[in-house]
Amino acid sequence: MTVHQLPVELVAFTGWLSELAGRLRPGGGWYGVFAARDPDGLRACFDGTELPPWDVVESLLQDLGEPPGAPRAVRGRALHQAAAAARDRAPGAASTLADRLHSMEREAHAAAARVHRLADMPGPELAWARDDLRRARARVVELAGRLERVEARGAAGPVPGLGPGPGAAPAPRLAPPPAPAPGPAPTSAPPPPQSTRRPRGARYAWLDSADGGQAAAVPELPVGGAPPRGARFGGAPGAPAPAPVPAADPGQAERAAGNAVYALRRLRAQGRGGDAHGLLCEALAGPPGWLPALAAELHRAGLAADWATLLWEAASLPPARLAAVAGALADAGRPHDCDQLLRQGVARPVAELAGACAVLSAEGHHAEAQALLAAFLRARTPADAARLAALDPAALTPRLLAAARAVSPSRERDLLHALRVAGLA
Structure with missing residues (x-):
């Protein structure tokens, strides 16, 4: 044997x-x-x-x-x-x-x-x-x-460990390199035929087959990490608050942005579009305060489409990180980018939205928190809004009502009815 x-x-x-x-x-x-x-x-x-x-x-x-x-x-x-x-x-x-x-x-x-x-x-x-x-x-x-x-x-020739052999040109990275994070990369393979089956293998890449049937009831995604608690989330007992994000250094942010744009152009000139996209999205793992400088540099370089893609990917970040990026954009005088990010982030589970709203409010970004709730009310049902309010009725119910009032009188009436059915108003 x-x-x-x-x-x-x-x-x-x-x-x-x-x-x-x-x-x-x-x-x-x-x-x-x-x-x-x-x-x-x-x-x-x-x-x-x-x-x-x-x-x-x-x-x-x-x-x-x-x-x-x-x-x-x-x-x-x-x-x-x-x-x-x-x-x-x-x-x-x-x-x-x-x-x-x-x-x-x-x-x-x-x-x-x-x-x-x-x-x-x-x-x-x-x-x-x-x-x-x-x-x-x-x-x-x-x-x-x-x-x-x-x-x-x-x-x-054989080289021990992870490093490439002499003469191999690894993809350039942001400087200083951010913490590792999953980065998206578009591919050039032709798209498969349309199918009504749930995508197979995207969550379990080590297997070649999976049940392709559609589930009868679709649960919500698990919330990443512990639920928001502690002083930054209304004083509820539980896990300690996340560590504050250090302030961005303008010089470092500009240097990192310049390096990123240079690397993007170089990779694309070599036909390595996937590597370019992956490198670009690594910026989401770096300091949020660096992103406005990257946005400015991308627009100056005629790469506005890359910035739009980056915002779309940022909408899937964990709640605290999403709030940090939105706050950094608002602080840097980029309200349009901030609003776009928040609008794209409202498809996430209500528990994550509650966490993002709490972080924004705790950091003093009350207008952005209200913008997130208004975008949520425009995109989601009144029943969803009632489920969101139920996570923290004292804090979220009045905020949701104020946001609905700003959207339209009919939206406020629908929300109030849903809150009453849920026993929250």
Whole structure:
């Protein structure tokens, strides 16, 4: 009987992953979603026969309330990269990665088409479709990077670790480099035929098949991280407030923006549009206060379409991060960008919207908080608004009524009726 020994790097990562899972509630959050949807695939990740995509690991960290820069997340990221490098040194890795990349590009196209079809129907279906798209795009970037490093080693000779061989030109990155985060990347593969089936594999890239049937009842997405509590969220007991975001240094912001635009142009000149898009969206992991400088630089360079794409992706950020970006845009005198971001963010679950509204208010951005609620009322049903108010009736009910009054008298009447039915007015 042949015994296959796992690489030590993969053993180290699976040990870390198992320790992380031991701290989570099995039936709750993203952990519960993954376990219910694909227990065999999740088990394969824990025993080391498969390596989960980083966005899956990041979701488990969010269940635990771990921000990307926390020590546990940083260590997990390093172990995951080392495990990926070990797997990619195996014979045939380039072919395997290329096949998975091609499959994930198709998933990204299918998810994008589904988001487009559901764009006028806000609700859980759209939220899941946007999550499928975010994950698929993140995995395109992850797989493409791994494949590029494998091919660079093949061209320059074996090189230990993650680094490419001599003479290989890695994609330029923002300076200083931000914390790792899933970055979207458009692909050039032709879109698949239209299908009424739910996109398969966008959440579970380590499997080639999944149940393509449409669920009868669509649950809401798990809320990333712990629910908003603490002094910044109305004084309710619970988890401590997120650490304040440091003020942006204007000089650093301008230098980073200039470097990003230079790198974007260079990558596109080389025909590496996917890398260019992924690099652009890494800005969302950096200081929010740097984004206005990037917006200005992109517009000066004639790249306004890239800024519009960046705002669209920012609308899917976790609540506190969304609020931080909106606040930074408002503070920098870019109210149109701020309003556009908030309008695009109203499709997310009501619990996340409550968190974003609370952060905006706690930071003194009351006008932006009201703009978020007004955009929510224009796009969502009165019943959705009542569900939002129920999360914090004392704070949200009067704000929602004020926002509805500013939208239209009929919207205020509909909201008041929904609140009365819910026992909140």
